Amino acid sequence: MWKFIVRRLLITFPQIVFLSVLVFIMAQLMPGDALTGLIDPTITQEALEIQRERLGLNNPWYIQYADWVTGLVQGDLGQSYRFKTDVTAVISERLNNTVLLSVVALVFTYLIAIPLGLISGRYNDSPLDSAITGYTYLGFATPIFIFALVILWIFGYQLGWFPTSGSVAPGMQPGTMEYYLSKLNHSLLPGISIALISVVGTVQYLRSEIVDTKQKDFIITARAKGASENRVYNRHIFRNSVLPIAAFFGWEITSLITGTVFVERIFGYPGMGLLFLESIGQRDFSVVTALTLLFGIASILGALLSDIILGMVDPRIRIK
Amino acid sequence: MSNELLKIKNLKTSFRIDDEYYAAVDDVTLTLNKNEILGIVGESGSGKSALAFSIMRLHTRAKIEGEISLNNQNIVKMPKSKLNKIRGDEMAMIFQDPLTALNPLMPIGRQIEENLFLHNKKLGQQGRKKRTIELLNLVGIPRPERVYEQFPHELSGGMRQRVIIAIAIANDPELLIADEPTTALDVTIQAQILDLIQELKQKIHAGIILITHDLGVVAEMADRVAVMYAGQIVEIAPVDKLFANPLHPYTRSLLNSVPTEGQDRLHVIQGVVPTLKNLPRTGCRFAERIPWVDASHHEENPDLHEVEPGHFVRCTCYKHFYFPDNKEEQENGVS
Numbered sequence: 001m002w003k004f005i006v007r008r009l010l011i012t013f014p015q016i017v018f019l020s021v022l023v024f025i026m027a028q029l030m031p032g033d034a035l036t037g038l039i040d041p042t043i044t045q046e047a048l049e050i051q052r053e054r055l056g057l058n059n060p061w062y063i064q065y066a067d068w069v070t071g072l073v074q075g076d077l078g079q080s081y082r083f084k085t086d087v088t089a090v091i092s093e094r095l096n097n098t099v100l101l102s103v104v105a106l107v108f109t110y111l112i113a114i115p116l117g118l119i120s121g122r123y124n125d126s127p128l129d130s131a132i133t134g135y136t137y138l139g140f141a142t143p144i145f146i147f148a149l150v151i152l153w154i155f156g157y158q159l160g161w162f163p164t165s166g167s168v169a170p171g172m173q174p175g176t177m178e179y180y181l182s183k184l185n186h187s188l189l190p191g192i193s194i195a196l197i198s199v200v201g202t203v204q205y206l207r208s209e210i211v212d213t214k215q216k217d218f219i220i221t222a223r224a225k226g227a228s229e230n231r232v233y234n235r236h237i238f239r240n241s242v243l244p245i246a247a248f249f250g251w252e253i254t255s256l257i258t259g260t261v262f263v264e265r266i267f268g269y270p271g272m273g274l275l276f277l278e279s280i281g282q283r284d285f286s287v288v289t290a291l292t293l294l295f296g297i298a299s300i301l302g303a304l305l306s307d308i309i310l311g312m313v314d315p316r317i318r319i320k
Numbered sequence: 321m322s323n324e325l326l327k328i329k330n331l332k333t334s335f336r337i338d339d340e341y342y343a344a345v346d347d348v349t350l351t352l353n354k355n356e357i358l359g360i361v362g363e364s365g366s367g368k369s370a371l372a373f374s375i376m377r378l379h380t381r382a383k384i385e386g387e388i389s390l391n392n393q394n395i396v397k398m399p400k401s402k403l404n405k406i407r408g409d410e411m412a413m414i415f416q417d418p419l420t421a422l423n424p425l426m427p428i429g430r431q432i433e434e435n436l437f438l439h440n441k442k443l444g445q446q447g448r449k450k451r452t453i454e455l456l457n458l459v460g461i462p463r464p465e466r467v468y469e470q471f472p473h474e475l476s477g478g479m480r481q482r483v484i485i486a487i488a489i490a491n492d493p494e495l496l497i498a499d500e501p502t503t504a505l506d507v508t509i510q511a512q513i514l515d516l517i518q519e520l521k522q523k524i525h526a527g528i529i530l531i532t533h534d535l536g537v538v539a540e541m542a543d544r545v546a547v548m549y550a551g552q553i554v555e556i557a558p559v560d561k562l563f564a565n566p567l568h569p570y571t572r573s574l575l576n577s578v579p580t581e582g583q584d585r586l587h588v589i590q591g592v593v594p595t596l597k598n599l600p601r602t603g604c605r606f607a608e609r610i611p612w613v614d615a616s617h618h619e620e621n622p623d624l625h626e627v628e629p630g631h632f633v634r635c636t637c638y639k640h641f642y643f644p645d646n647k648e649e650q651e652n653g654v655s
């Protein structure tokens with residue numbers, strides 16, 4: 001197992017390097033540079049040149065890349081043109097919110113998807129299964145923001161059960177119980193919106209895995225031992241079908257990122273997704289670059305996590 | 321009578337294909353005694369597995385009519401909860417393909433222990449482990465402590481079949497059904513597995529149904545043989561009688577298609593078992609495969625009837641039957 005994890009980590013490293021190169025190139029292609037946001041627009045061309053020289057902006061690309069990476073490693077993501085502070089500071093404020101939202105979304109995704117997938121697969125071709133499958137088709141066809149808008153309208157505005165924007169009620173004292181409850185409360189509606197869409201893939205996948213697994217020979221062996229149907233499902237079919245869902249987990253993280261980008265916007269939820277959209281709108285490119293890098297790293301780590309989980313649960317992979 | 325373990329009467333197992341039921345097992349009647357090995361032979365598709373699965377009631381979507389009684393309990397009508405008490409305990413099965421019959425994600429030990437757990441609640445966790453190791457030893461698996469922890473993919477096909485046998489015999493079943501237990505294995509391993517089954521018969525005194533399409537295996541292992549064709553038993557007899565005096569044309573073609581020393585001709589009947597949907601439902605099912613026998617000799621709907629004590633055949637005009645290349649038979653046999 002350890003050998004497997006180490007080997008898997010060794011693959012991750014070049015992936016991250018490759019990602020950083022891509023993002024670096026992207027940053028170079030964007031208009032403006034590290035100075036654009038900082039400087040008085042009336043500065044003379046010569047003074048600008050001196051500054052550029054001083055910051056190393058005239059160096060060959062690989063030196064710039066090395067400087068950039070060194071900065072990254074030290075937590076220096078550049079300066080935000082819009083906020084006039086370190087990008088790191090801008091992001092870290094939002095990072096907590098997005099992590100909370102993602103966790104809520106993930107929890108709801110699995111809370112909803114696993115029972116639905118199980119029922120759908122176990123009682124396949126029953127009316128219940130048709131209803132669930134019908135929902136997944138609907139979910140596939142509907143863009144996430146429409147779901148989010150409908151949910152916001154019903155539960156936020158019509159019923160008034162949940163707050164309709166922000167990440168915490170105004171005037172809360174950070175660190176108090178009320179503060180955390182309010183944060184959680186604000187994340188529920190956007191989290192569920194993401195979950196309602198992201199369940200679709202998991203439900204369909206789980207369903208087809210179960211339908212597939214229940215025809216396997218070893219299921220007949222289990223029945224021949226005298227195991228009850230419930231036992232056959234719980235001990236043999238379920239476990240063997242949920243496994244591939246673990247592999248899905250990494251993709252889930254990637255789809256969460258896109259999910260949060262749109263949903264945060266609709267719910268006015270101050271997370272990284274909203275920041276990303278605002279920064280594009282306001283041409284705050286250093287923030288866009290930093291966020292792209294973070295999103296990319298999150299995807300890579302997601303895939304890493306999936307593989308490790310898969311390795312832990314599937315002995316066939318563990319051995320290899 | 322007290323020696324009778326399994327009794328099957330007029331069993332008919334049908335599958336639904338395109339809104340209609342087709343019988344894969346049709347009018348099967350047989351008995352199995354304690355401590356006896358009944359061989360069932362027949363070509364691929366003749367309904368051997370369908371019969372075995374009916375006895376264990378493992379078909380998920382099939383209509384089963386007739387009677388199957390194990391120790392005087394009718395399995396066909398039995399509620400699921402009762403059935404689950406019997407399966408794996410009084411009756412057990414060894415499957416055709418050892419490579420797929422084990423759960424790939426469960427350690428070997430746990431797969432055997434599951435069967436102990438389900439039927440022997442008194443045995444604690446320690447007891448189960450002890451018995452499992454004992455069973456692994458019994459089926460001839462070296463280093464059982466290690467195998468106990470291993471997963472199926474770490475074992476060879478022959479070893480996996482031994483594990484499946486260990487699962488099957490865990491609770492000393494009275495009825496053991498082995499559905500082509502060696503078909504998927506190498507020849508040398510085949511012999512070892514058959515030896516093991518033979519050996520176990522002596523140890524656990526089970527009645528065994530041994531399904532195979534290898535007549536050599538039947539000759540060596542079985543006490544009685546049933547020959548199946550197109551879902552029906554066409555002949556059933558003690559093994560020596562069947563080999564010495566095969567009556568049904570299908571049995572004779574099977575025997576003749578096994579090359580033996582000193583025989584220069586092979587009588588292989590052309591064609592294959594018809595598929596379920598194309599099975600002739602009236603008249604003798606075998607008729608179309610021996611077109612050289614005159615239509616007037618064929619029987620309408622032959623019944624399994626006793627021609628000698630213990631020797632039954634589903635054919636009344638077998639005396640008219642001959643292989644076209646056998647002069648002697650042609651001269652003497654045909655009226």
Ligand SMILES: Nc1ncnc2c1ncn2[C@@H]1O[C@H](COP(=O)(O)OP(=O)(O)OP(=O)(O)O)[C@@H](O)[C@H]1O
Binds near residue numbers: 368
């Ligand atoms: N679940 C099912 N649904 C429909 N048809 C079936 C089903 N199971 C078996 N059959 C059909 O019943 C017939 C008998 O099949 P069966 O598997 O019993 O043959 P077999 O004698 O065991 O053959 P083999 O030697 O290949 O194992 C075949 O025509 C098969 O296609």
Ligand code: SF4
Binds near residue numbers: 569605607610617636
């Ligand atoms: S009854 Fe007649 S047709 Fe049928 S198998 Fe016997 S000889 Fe052939």
Ligand SMILES: [Mg+2]
Binds near residue numbers: 368370500
């Ligand atoms: Mg078969």
